[in-house]
Amino acid sequence: MKPPVHLPLYSRIAIAIAAGVIVAALLGQFFGAKTESSFSGAIGVSEGNAALIAVLSVSSSGEVEISVEGARSVYYLEIAGSPLTAINQVTALGVQVESQRFFYDVRSGLGYGDALLKADPALLAVLPRLSGNVMEAGKAGKNSFLVREEVEAGQGLAVIAIPGSDRIEYSGVFRVEGYYRMNLETALLIASAITLASLVPTLAGRALQKLSQS
């Protein structure tokens, strides 16, 4: 029995890469990344409460826009790491976290969450000013505010809303910027070219060898 004749190593690697390109492009076509994600929520508040809204772009750079309704004033700061970490860090300042939620949109790489904070009203009033990087959100109407910031991968925003009513509502959108993914047609073309380029020299060499033997 003849031993099996294997393709040369470079052909085997090239075919693997071509297969990888096709599989990745197929998956990208049907279940691939989204370049926009929207989110919203509402938090019931009372005296001595503040709302914390945190968003984090895990994997891409883009623009985050959050509008907050029902607040007296809104402050925000850039954060790195998980929004949950940002939520938990405020407990160290003597602020009680009454409830918290966290969501993750895998296809846009956006994590977001909100928390209801409870503390002495005086502490809540100074809480946003404890960090030097805190900015005040621009007013968009009576009790409504708009935060718009560029974020890099692994960065996000923590927004603290001091209530101006018994309910704080927020809605936001994250737009990924500068993202490009090869389409399926181009990927198929490139994968075919890689496979052919790796097979032609080997197959031609073997054909020539057979011809010279016969």
Next chain:
Amino acid sequence: MRQIMGRLVTLTALDLADTLKPPGFDIMIVLLAALGGSLAVIQPLTQGYVIVFSVLEITMIAITIYLALRGAAGITSLIESGIMNVYLSYPIPREGIAVVLLISRVLVPSILLLGAPTLVAVIILWRNVIDHPLEVVAMYSSYLIQAFFYGSVFALISLKAKTPGASGVISVAFYFVYNVAAVLLAHIGASRGLEELTKIANSMILHIALYNMYSGAYNLDLWNLAFVPLAAGLTASAFIVYFTVRFEP
């Protein structure tokens, strides 16, 4: 000298034929290229270091197991089957054979198995990568150095293990313990507010340290990035010295 170099190249090619033999290597590289590439498209990745991290972070587990089985267990098989004696009878210095084993059992498989999924991601996301080529190269190199470190430790283990099975299992156990130790140190560091402990934990995994440096999560010192390359150099040197001075097949 030229003759010895020629023999070293021949022996490297011969040993590589075993390390990269089909179908094991072929199955592995197709799976890694396809699944690693898939990890690059399920989220919008716009930065070079994030692209490589997303692709190689999980892929690294499979590569380490391959290094343990084809690398460490492979060397033990060479010893057990008597092929190592044939290698040693070749007229080249012992340290040369040790270097050949490190190249063919650790370095080349790591380069290829880490390279295939990275290349797929680079092809699919080329326009995002083109702005950050250095980040891609740096992150890929960090995974390669980390894999080389694991592989050198596995190679050392292989010289003392009695059977290929034991060699593979002890190697995987080392990898598991090392990574759990890094996680525990990071956890204790974070929960107790001991930043130095977190830094030590991050230093143990070079690609995590580099990722944190790029993302700005931690301010790292030079030693944080030098820890794994130094450890890799030390274990590779220890393998060469032990193989040359003490090893008896």
